[in-house]
Amino acid sequence: MDFLAPLFLAGAAAVALPILFHLIRKTTNEKTIFSSLMFLFPTPPKVTRRSRLDNILLLLLRCGVLCLLAIGFARPYLLRPSAATGPSGPGKKVVILVDTSASMRRDNLWTQARERVDDVLQRLSPADEAALVAFDDRATEVLSAEEWRRTQPAQRRAVAIARLDALGPTWHGTHLGSALLLAVESLEEVARGDARPSEVAKEIVVVTDLQQGSRLDGLQGFEWPKGLIVRVEGLATKRRSNAGIHLLDDREDLGPTAELNRRIRVVNASDAKKEQFRIAWAGATNPPLETYVPPGQSRILQLPPIEARSAELRLTGDDEEFDNRLFWIGTRQAHVNVAYVGTEPENDTAQPLFYLKRGFQQTARQDVRITNRVDGAPLGIVSGSTELRPTNGTVLVLMKSSASAAMIAQWLNLPQLSCEESSGQKYSLLADIDFTHPLFKPFADPRFSDFTKIHFWKHRRLDEKQIPNARVLARFDQGDPALIEVPVGNGKLLILTSSWHPADSQLALSSKFVPLLYSLLEYSAHESALHLQFEVGQSLPAEFGAPRETPGIYTAGDFQFAVNLTAAESKTTPLPIDELEQLGVPVKLSSPSLAADQKRITQRFQAAEAENQQKLWRWLILAALAFLIAETFIAGRLTGQASAISQSQPEPR
Amino acid sequence: MRDVVEAAGDPNRIGTPNLPGGFIDPHTLMAIKNLELRARIVVEGFWKGIHRSPYHGFSVEFTEYRQYTPGDDPRYLDWRLYARSDRYYIKKFEDETNLRCFLLVDNSRSMTFGSLAWTKAQYAHTLAATLAYFLNRQGDAVGLLTFDETIREYLPARNRPGHLRHLMLLLEKPAAGAGTDINAALSRIIDVVRRRGLVILISDLLTPLQALEKNLGALAALGHEIVLFQVLDPSELAFTFDKASLFEDVESKRGLYIDPGAARRDYLKHFDAHNAAVQTIADKIGASYVRFATNRPLELALFDFLRSRVELRKRSRRTGGIVTREE
Numbered sequence: 001m002d003f004l005a006p007l008f009l010a011g012a013a014a015v016a017l018p019i020l021f022h023l024i025r026k027t028t029n030e031k032t033i034f035s036s037l038m039f040l041f042p043t044p045p046k047v048t049r050r051s052r053l054d055n056i057l058l059l060l061l062r063c064g065v066l067c068l069l070a071i072g073f074a075r076p077y078l079l080r081p082s083a084a085t086g087p088s089g090p091g092k093k094v095v096i097l098v099d100t101s102a103s104m105r106r107d108n109l110w111t112q113a114r115e116r117v118d119d120v121l122q123r124l125s126p127a128d129e130a131a132l133v134a135f136d137d138r139a140t141e142v143l144s145a146e147e148w149r150r151t152q153p154a155q156r157r158a159v160a161i162a163r164l165d166a167l168g169p170t171w172h173g174t175h176l177g178s179a180l181l182l183a184v185e186s187l188e189e190v191a192r193g194d195a196r197p198s199e200v201a202k203e204i205v206v207v208t209d210l211q212q213g214s215r216l217d218g219l220q221g222f223e224w225p226k227g228l229i230v231r232v233e234g235l236a237t238k239r240r241s242n243a244g245i246h247l248l249d250d251r252e253d254l255g256p257t258a259e260l261n262r263r264i265r266v267v268n269a270s271d272a273k274k275e276q277f278r279i280a281w282a283g284a285t286n287p288p289l290e291t292y293v294p295p296g297q298s299r300i301l302q303l304p305p306i307e308a309r310s311a312e313l314r315l316t317g318d319d320e321e322f323d324n325r326l327f328w329i330g331t332r333q334a335h336v337n338v339a340y341v342g343t344e345p346e347n348d349t350a351q352p353l354f355y356l357k358r359g360f361q362q363t364a365r366q367d368v369r370i371t372n373r374v375d376g377a378p379l380g381i382v383s384g385s386t387e388l389r390p391t392n393g394t395v396l397v398l399m400k401s402s403a404s405a406a407m408i409a410q411w412l413n414l415p416q417l418s419c420e421e422s423s424g425q426k427y428s429l430l431a432d433i434d435f436t437h438p439l440f441k442p443f444a445d446p447r448f449s450d451f452t453k454i455h456f457w458k459h460r461r462l463d464e465k466q467i468p469n470a471r472v473l474a475r476f477d478q479g480d481p482a483l484i485e486v487p488v489g490n491g492k493l494l495i496l497t498s499s500w501h502p503a504d505s506q507l508a509l510s511s512k513f514v515p516l517l518y519s520l521l522e523y524s525a526h527e528s529a530l531h532l533q534f535e536v537g538q539s540l541p542a543e544f545g546a547p548r549e550t551p552g553i554y555t556a557g558d559f560q561f562a563v564n565l566t567a568a569e570s571k572t573t574p575l576p577i578d579e580l581e582q583l584g585v586p587v588k589l590s591s592p593s594l595a596a597d598q599k600r601i602t603q604r605f606q607a608a609e610a611e612n613q614q615k616l617w618r619w620l621i622l623a624a625l626a627f628l629i630a631e632t633f634i635a636g637r638l639t640g641q642a643s644a645i646s647q648s649q650p651e652p653r
Numbered sequence: 654m655r656d657v658v659e660a661a662g663d664p665n666r667i668g669t670p671n672l673p674g675g676f677i678d679p680h681t682l683m684a685i686k687n688l689e690l691r692a693r694i695v696v697e698g699f700w701k702g703i704h705r706s707p708y709h710g711f712s713v714e715f716t717e718y719r720q721y722t723p724g725d726d727p728r729y730l731d732w733r734l735y736a737r738s739d740r741y742y743i744k745k746f747e748d749e750t751n752l753r754c755f756l757l758v759d760n761s762r763s764m765t766f767g768s769l770a771w772t773k774a775q776y777a778h779t780l781a782a783t784l785a786y787f788l789n790r791q792g793d794a795v796g797l798l799t800f801d802e803t804i805r806e807y808l809p810a811r812n813r814p815g816h817l818r819h820l821m822l823l824l825e826k827p828a829a830g831a832g833t834d835i836n837a838a839l840s841r842i843i844d845v846v847r848r849r850g851l852v853i854l855i856s857d858l859l860t861p862l863q864a865l866e867k868n869l870g871a872l873a874a875l876g877h878e879i880v881l882f883q884v885l886d887p888s889e890l891a892f893t894f895d896k897a898s899l900f901e902d903v904e905s906k907r908g909l910y911i912d913p914g915a916a917r918r919d920y921l922k923h924f925d926a927h928n929a930a931v932q933t934i935a936d937k938i939g940a941s942y943v944r945f946a947t948n949r950p951l952e953l954a955l956f957d958f959l960r961s962r963v964e965l966r967k968r969s970r971r972t973g974g975i976v977t978r979e980e
Contacts, residue, residue: 032896032901034901035889041909
């Protein structure tokens, strides 16, 4: 016989109480009033001189009740040898997710991860089917389930470990959410091949440091398949202090004189032990910048002064090195010329130029100048019928009148281009806008895609079919093209069949005007507007080539750009497992000690099950009740006899 | 008769004493509600008794006639006797017949204890009333002071109509105090009564005795005669309990678990030592100390009282008026 709650057996010690009470003479609650206690001193309770017990049977019954209750509360059970100790039924499907993000570079986490994967593989039975997936901000299959099946059972572990050894921590961030979803998908797919997919046990083992910087998006609201469990093999390091350094994005509202890319954020992990850090340019002789960041907080600092255009900033004072470098590229204000070809005076509010000049405001990043010089201007805007042929850049033609059609026909080498003024309606609205086009892409979000407040009083009806390779980017509600794009040589010709000056439309006065102008400038491949700071693995502009895998300063053509670690990776404090549970992840925590206790937990579960089935405590309680009834009966009889004797005796005087 | 008195007066006797004929059974006496009536019955019985007793002629103040000799103060000549007998007699000690007596009665809560049908307080009040009645009947002035942890009632010594009645009323007030402070009462008497007199302290004396000697000594030094009546319950005297229980102090309400079988020896030892200390103090200051149980007839208390007076007088005569300790 075994007990589920053996501590309750200690209650059996209460048996000593009735015996003790029986032996101690101090059983009276009587009180005697006396005039003065000045001649009296307390007498200790004295064990009776009579060592014999009066009613052995009663005493035994009372002790028996206490013992039975204690044993009942201890929940006894008889453990039968389990029949199902060996492997039975189909093996389980396991996906082992190994975190290879940059934060795994800390201390000996990667070694721990390798050992933990080895442990997990060791625990698998030959019938089990496993896949090994490495993940950082994307998931990579290291050993597929198909390969696992093909490999001899004896070889599987060695193969998996060999594949894992070929890997190592990357410099990428952590996207645990997408890795989990991918693992679920792959498990579902594997299980689908089974005869009874619903009966297959599925398990995802995540070997990770489970840092707070892990992205968990995608898990919210996800419906987890039944029978699937996620076991988190948490890795931990004793070195807790980690601070990271990151460049802050520029604010667009900075004044035209503000310096760009000068602000950094120093983040300290919430369980850090250190708070004092130093920041200095690599190789610089200047004294380092001292900063104090309490655990769990961040501090924004101005970069130390430096002459160079690009440099490496280093943080010292914490335990972990991996996120202590920041690669920096200084960005200066770019001067952009936009050519405007027209004859209007600058301050004529009835003409497009007036609004164009005010549309492009000077910012810290860009200084757009409207000139009438066409050379070197990436964007040209033609108002009226002036000669300007697009060669490399982009030219926007504002058709203020139908006379512009002749000029366009000439540029495009068309014999003729018929065009007429629109008529009939009081105004037209933009409809059928191609939001997939880069020009309108910033407006694709439903919050910004409403162009119906802009009234076009006049426009020119131009049939796009007359122009080969023409693409209509927007139409008026009558169906007439509003904006047509025509490729010309290496450049592009955009034809707006109306204009933004008040006589033609409300466009210049609408909130869409300025974003549209900047979108046009971006579209005209204005290179100086490019960002030069990227994160590891982030997709780069075409001219910069493939995403970079390591932080550093890279050169592509005339440009230098910096690639840094993602900021979230510095948040190395362990994520509470509850957060995963709150997201609905069917999670089971596993740590070295827990793994060691696994067997004990299983045994305890079996014991609880056996106890629940046998319910021996009920019989014990019944026996205790029977004892109580017997005790009451006997005690009643004894009391009756005693009172009969006392009544029969005369009252002593 | 002397034997009878001594046998009845043995304070260590337990239970109702084997009373000789003529004494009133305390059970009967204490059943009488009226305190004054109780006192009168005791005193009347006492008078009847002393008419047949060898103590005939005992009085608080014995008046002596002496033949006049030249040099005596003619103011003390008894002219009435001269008228009857044609002889000059000096009426000696006449002024002493107007004795001033103070009864100091302990009204503390410890006096409310009693294992008989009456408490120590009731017995003490009856005793005080008896003495007051007796003295009043002799024409002496009687005063009263009741106390517990502080002075409760004070009545100056007088001998005027209604005074005895007033005194009886004060004595009928139940004991209500908590602690006992005999010294406060004695200090008060020292302050108030400057003239020589008789001070009778009626108490169980179950209180620390540190300052008692000093105050009693001060009283004696003022020329007062002092009589200590220690009233005790028979169960206090012999500790007649047999069941172990929680003993609660009637004054402090403190509780102690006591097994009487084990505690009796110690109790009696300490109790006797305490009483011996009281006796020592009384001897030292020349006071009479009479201890008796509440089951003792009250007439015997009067006998004790008078006997103690006689002894005091003898002593004072022997020592020329200075009371010394009798070895």
